[in-house]
Amino acid sequence: MNSETNVLVVEFLDYLKIEKGLSENTVKSYRVDLYEFFKIISKSYEKIEKEDIYTYIDNMRNKFKNNTVQRKVSAVKTFFKYLYMNKKIKKDPLNTIKLMKKETRLPEIIDEEEFNKIIETFNHNPKDVRDKLILKLLMASGARISEIVNLDVSNIKDNDYRYIKVLGKGSKYRFIPIYDKIADEIKEYIEKEREEIKSSKKDYKLFPGASRTTFYLKLREKAKNAGINKNVHPHTIRHSVASLLLKNGLDIRYVQELLGHSSITTTEHYTHVEKSKLKSIYDNVGLGDDVE
Incomplete structure (x- = not known):
């Protein structure tokens, strides 16, 4: 090689x-x-x-x-x-090679309690404030880690911190809504901690110094400190958000738009429901139970 x-x-x-x-x-x-x-x-x-x-x-x-x-x-x-x-080659030479379909293996998810435990392990130093905010944005939006760490301050729509413009796969932009509380935290962070972290006045990154690798390592460390015995990584957060939204009844097409999936088939991978939960829903609906 x-x-x-x-x-x-x-x-x-x-x-x-x-x-x-x-x-x-x-x-x-x-x-x-x-x-x-x-x-x-x-x-x-x-x-x-x-x-x-x-x-x-x-x-x-x-x-x-x-x-x-x-x-x-x-x-x-x-x-x-x-x-x-990633445009490293002009044509995929193996594109037409067919393989037997395999069962899709989905990553583990974390629930809200585990998420809060991780949040509590962050300190108040500028870089921890930055990384905690990245984690909150991931959990609030389901965005990819690359989409968040590559944000510029200009990606905040018209200085309205409730909407952030992200660049997804295929060079496609989309707006993601942000909870008011997190929007306030972003504004405060930009005015304070970001000013302490950025390397120069020409550093336009929303999260200067952060990268996919550094955040992954920080998240793994914080999850371990929180006593969570799972393989927690940025994609775990994305999967958890998708599962939670679908579980709470949000239409799959809205979830598709939020996550930036080009195909709804990808979003459907997140629609797994435990058999016991499915049975409970079915029993509550009671379709046909009054038919004699």
Whole structure:
């Protein structure tokens, strides 16, 4: 694997860990699969062709069971899709390779009590105030961590702190509504803590010094300090918001708009309901229970 390919693989693994919230073990599996692929094919990423994946599959079938081969091929496909979506390649050479569908594994969620426990672990120093506000925005909006840490002060609509303009996937902007209490906290933070943190007068970031990686590490630390034995990461917050909104009856299309999903199919992944909860709802509705 040449150095340029290696850099892109590392970026991709960071994306899986921080943006998608995959576990350490899952990210490690991706790393092993990708390094194995490029070792066998011996080409740089921009020279990979569709035929190369078939060569790789034939090689893997001599060593592993079908399910393992499917997982390894899926890892390679996901990597090249990432490259294409981020304009690192002009065409995805593996786009037409078909795989068996697998069950979508959803991340854990945290409830309001656990969220409040994490909030309570933050101190009053400027950077903790900044990061606590980032966490509150994530929980209030369901936005992606990259959308929040990349905000500029100018993303606040007409100085109305109740609406923030975020740049989502596909370079699409959307406005997200903010609770009045958090809007007041944003205004106070801009006037005080942000002034202490920003490196220069030309630093227009709403949260100067914050990044996906630094916030992920801070969130993991705070969750541990709060005694929460879950793999808490920014995507956990996003998933928790979606699940809570749907559970409380918000129309799925509004949730789709809030989260910035281009397809409602993605939003539908969050519509899981515990069987006991579903049975309770069904019993309360009582459809047909008066029919003799």
